[in-house]
Amino acid sequence: NAGVTQTPKFRVLKTGQSMTLLCAQDMNHEYMYWYRQDPGMGLRLIHYSVGEGTTAKGEVPDGYNVSRLKKQNFLLGLESAAPSQTSVYFCASIEGVGAKNIQYFGAGTRLSVL
Amino acid sequence: AQTVTQSQPEMSVQEAETVTLSCTYDTSESDYYLFWYKQPPSRQMILVIRQEAYKQQNATENRFSVNFQKAAKSFSLKISDSQLGDAAMYFCAYRSTDNTDKLIFGTGTRLQVFP
Numbered sequence: 001n002a003g004v005t006q007t008p009k010f011r012v013l014k015t016g017q018s019m020t021l022l023c024a025q026d027m028n029h030e031y032m033y034w035y036r037q038d039p040g041m042g043l044r045l046i047h048y049s050v051g052e053g054t055t056a057k058g059e060v061p062d063g064y065n066v067s068r069l070k071k072q073n074f075l076l077g078l079e080s081a082a083p084s085q086t087s088v089y090f091c092a093s094i095e096g097v098g099a100k101n102i103q104y105f106g107a108g109t110r111l112s113v114l
Numbered sequence: 115a116q117t118v119t120q121s122q123p124e125m126s127v128q129e130a131e132t133v134t135l136s137c138t139y140d141t142s143e144s145d146y147y148l149f150w151y152k153q154p155p156s157r158q159m160i161l162v163i164r165q166e167a168y169k170q171q172n173a174t175e176n177r178f179s180v181n182f183q184k185a186a187k188s189f190s191l192k193i194s195d196s197q198l199g200d201a202a203m204y205f206c207a208y209r210s211t212d213n214t215d216k217l218i219f220g221t222g223t224r225l226q227v228f229p
Contacts, residue, residue: 031214031215033216033217035217035219040123040221041221042118042120042205042219042220042221042222043205043217043219044219045216045217045218048214048216050213050214056214058216088157090159092159092217094215096215101215102149102161102164103161103215103217105158105159107156107157107158108157108158
């Protein structure tokens with residue numbers, strides 16, 4: 001059981017380049033999330049999805065787009081990368097609303113934008 | 115909007131001793147969940163312990179326990195019998211019951227454990 005898998009693990013981009021981060025979960029979870037982690041700021045929510053075909057903005061959505069075409073995948077896109085997007089990106093998923101449910105996290109993607 | 119504050123950027127403890135990490139939060143909600151996550155150098159986020167706000171009893175998980183003070187909006191983590199493997203970043207997180215299940219994180223506390 002792989003859980004939450006993020007691809008790639010590391011990436012270096014030049015300013016203005018585009019890329020897509022892939023998050024895949026094999027737990028049949030309904031909800032998925034993208035966070036970014038910066039030094040001294042903890043994890044901040046970028047976008048999230050409460051089901052296949054749905055997406056919503058989080059706390060820091062500017063410069064990012066997402067898609068949830070399949071239930072198991074949640075894609076995070078950077079159309080024109082900027083140095084301010086240098087960060088570690090985490091994907092998470094959860095079965096759904098419920099007191100006992102917890103978020104499962106991927107191992108993170110370290111992105112550097114030069 | 116809810117906020118989570120961790121006022122201790124770094125803490126240290128000797129092996130086998132006890133350490134307490136602080137967390138305060140702000141919310142107008144009466145029902146919510148609180149979590150402590152551990153992030154070792156591998157970057158993997160690991161759930162340590164969670165607390166449901168409607169439960170008065172403090173959660174415990176082996177050597178980890180919390181002191182949940184709802185009126186004071188305080189949620190501290192106590193690690194007993196500290197081990198070298200406890201060295202990590204620890205994040206306090208808040209989850210509302212608004213059907214989005216999104217987490218709001220504090221800025222983290224780096225815990226060092228000395229032999």
